[in-house]
Amino acid sequence: MSTEIAIIGIGLYPFGRHEGVNAIQMGVVAANQALADAGVDWKDVHFACAGSLEVTQPDSIIKFLGLTGIPFTSIFNGCATGGSLLLNASSSITAGMGELGVAIGFDKHPKGAFSVGDDLAGLGLGQWYGETGLALNPQFFAMKTRRYMYDHGITSDSLTRVAVKNFENGSRNPNAWRRKALSAEAIDSSPMVCDPLRQYHFCSPSEGAAAMVICPARIAHRYTSHPILLSADVFRTRLYGSFETLSPSKPATDVPGPTVQASRMAYEVAGIGPEDIDVAQVQDTEAGHEIMHMAENGFCKDGEQEALLREGATRIDGRIPINTDGGLMANGEPIGASGLRQIYEVCLQLRGAAGDHQVPREVKTGYTQVYGFPGVSCVTVLSR
Amino acid sequence: MPEKPIAEGLYRIEDGAPRLIGSRCVECGEVSFPSQDACPSCTTRGAEEIPLSRRGTLWTWTVQHFPPPPPYIGPSDRERFEPYGVGYVELAEGVRVEGRLTESDPAKLSIGMEMELVLLPFIRDAEGNDRMTFAFRPVAAARQRREILEETRR
Numbered sequence: 001m002s003t004e005i006a007i008i009g010i011g012l013y014p015f016g017r018h019e020g021v022n023a024i025q026m027g028v029v030a031a032n033q034a035l036a037d038a039g040v041d042w043k044d045v046h047f048a049c050a051g052s053l054e055v056t057q058p059d060s061i062i063k064f065l066g067l068t069g070i071p072f073t074s075i076f077n078g079c080a081t082g083g084s085l086l087l088n089a090s091s092s093i094t095a096g097m098g099e100l101g102v103a104i105g106f107d108k109h110p111k112g113a114f115s116v117g118d119d120l121a122g123l124g125l126g127q128w129y130g131e132t133g134l135a136l137n138p139q140f141f142a143m144k145t146r147r148y149m150y151d152h153g154i155t156s157d158s159l160t161r162v163a164v165k166n167f168e169n170g171s172r173n174p175n176a177w178r179r180k181a182l183s184a185e186a187i188d189s190s191p192m193v194c195d196p197l198r199q200y201h202f203c204s205p206s207e208g209a210a211a212m213v214i215c216p217a218r219i220a221h222r223y224t225s226h227p228i229l230l231s232a233d234v235f236r237t238r239l240y241g242s243f244e245t246l247s248p249s250k251p252a253t254d255v256p257g258p259t260v261q262a263s264r265m266a267y268e269v270a271g272i273g274p275e276d277i278d279v280a281q282v283q284d285t286e287a288g289h290e291i292m293h294m295a296e297n298g299f300c301k302d303g304e305q306e307a308l309l310r311e312g313a314t315r316i317d318g319r320i321p322i323n324t325d326g327g328l329m330a331n332g333e334p335i336g337a338s339g340l341r342q343i344y345e346v347c348l349q350l351r352g353a354a355g356d357h358q359v360p361r362e363v364k365t366g367y368t369q370v371y372g373f374p375g376v377s378c379v380t381v382l383s384r
Numbered sequence: 385m386p387e388k389p390i391a392e393g394l395y396r397i398e399d400g401a402p403r404l405i406g407s408r409c410v411e412c413g414e415v416s417f418p419s420q421d422a423c424p425s426c427t428t429r430g431a432e433e434i435p436l437s438r439r440g441t442l443w444t445w446t447v448q449h450f451p452p453p454p455p456y457i458g459p460s461d462r463e464r465f466e467p468y469g470v471g472y473v474e475l476a477e478g479v480r481v482e483g484r485l486t487e488s489d490p491a492k493l494s495i496g497m498e499m500e501l502v503l504l505p506f507i508r509d510a511e512g513n514d515r516m517t518f519a520f521r522p523v524a525a526a527r528q529r530r531e532i533l534e535e536t537r538r
Contacts, residue, residue: 113453116455127391130452130454131456132390133448133458135456139448143444143445143471146445147495191449192447194448195447195449196446197446240424247482248481248482249406249416249418249480249481250472251425251479251480252474252479253478
């Protein structure tokens with residue numbers, strides 16, 4: 001990055017279910033919290049961006065913050081929206097649009113599994129694909145997981161270990177939605193959703209918001225004594241051959257998915273390797289993908305997850321703590337905000353302010369990764 | 385009952401058996417399903433339509449245990465919904481095609497097993513047509529059924 005970027009303020013409207021509060025209202029709370037954290041006012045902000053799946057026009061939020069006339073960009077990049085927001089905000093600084101920027105993600109999804117919508121033409125698919133019961137993301141998650149388990153000797157015990165860990169982490173995080181730890185027995189006896197994945201191996205759609213205030217790192221000391229450096233922020237789309245959701249077919253040759261492309265580039269930009277990461281938040285849409293993402297982000301080789309999970313390496317007190325705030329499983333997924341929630345958690349960890357879910361050793365470098373339809377991934381490396 | 389394909393251009397009947405219709409890039413030879421004009425691999429336009437192999441091997445699979453939301457048009461009320469198998473079958477043309485499976489018992493599905501294409505009536509529409517879609521059936525199961533049938537005939 002030509003200009004080093006720092007995060008100077010963070011805000012979160014806790015994820016969960018919030019009767020009577022709409023997505024924009026949650027976004028306002030998160031944004032004001034981030035501004036207060038940075039010690040700045042909305043009128044000081046030079047530009048902003050926001051992202052949401054359910055909110056038709058994210059920039060409607062401005063009238064509740066102040067109509068100051070600043071440039072405002074609405075972004076939607078599926079599950080990678082959060083990382084894209086931060087990337088857009090930092091690029092805006094690099095492009096000279098101003099020095100103080102705000103990124104806000106917010107969403108409020110209906111209960112139940114995400115629907116692909118009524119008209120599949122908007123997804124580049126024939127209507128038959130949905131009519132015959134093939135257009136469901138959980139099927140893809142299950143089928144990718146099954147193939148990975150087959151290829152790399154992963155057992156369903158590992159799936160459950162991931163879920164146990166994430167709900168345990170959620171029970172230690174006052175901002176989490178699911179605050180009850182779950183036993184392996186409870187997870188293994190929950191209803192089957194799509195074999196081999198059961199209900200408690202999955203995250204659920206939820207509601208919430210997260211926001212960040214950023215500025216060039218060289219002026220961050222004006223606002224805070226604990227700036228977080230955005231050492232890398234990389235977005236990638238799938239290559240031909242990658243196995244992605246909502247695909248009526250795929251080539252028989254396989255290539256690494258977009259996460260691998262984004263991750264490799266992020267390490268290169270940050271000038272570090274996976275061994276330098278002290279805490280990571282990865283996309284745990286379900287337990288299978290947390291397992292695959294452990295390898296895709298370089299934290300282990302394919303197949304090593306089985307032993308790592310057995311020894312608890314990804315627990316808060318493990319060698320490579322993953323999803324310390326409970327991840328998507330304990331927080332749910334408001335799509336527009338989810339990526340920023342990961343970054344919020346890493347900022348807390350880097351500040352040593354995560355309380356009961358703080359990693360119990362020095363945290364200098366953190367990592368976030370989101371992944372989703374139609375084959376997009378965004379990775380950030382954060383440091384202090 | 386009259387039969388009606390779920391969509392035109394997905395499959396056709398050749399010598400009494402269904403064949404999926406794919407497309408092969410005239411430049412790089414990559415095969416896509418459903419057929420499309422431009423190659424997603426090398427971007428060349430003007431692909432040729434080809435019938436795909438009827439048989440292949442199961443590359444991965446799952447079972448759909450909850451009734452899908454719209455646009456699903458199969459039986460979705462709790463009483464009539466039956467879990468159904470879904471999988472990707474790898475064909476000789478170098479493409480893995482996703483489809484419903486005729487088998488939904490996890491104990492009877494395994495990666496690498498031989499599968500063949502069949503047509504499946506999965507809902508009757510308001511006009512009384514059986515809406516047909518393509519699906520993959522385990523070859524061993526079909527062979528076994530045939531053998532039992534021949535056995536009973538004898």
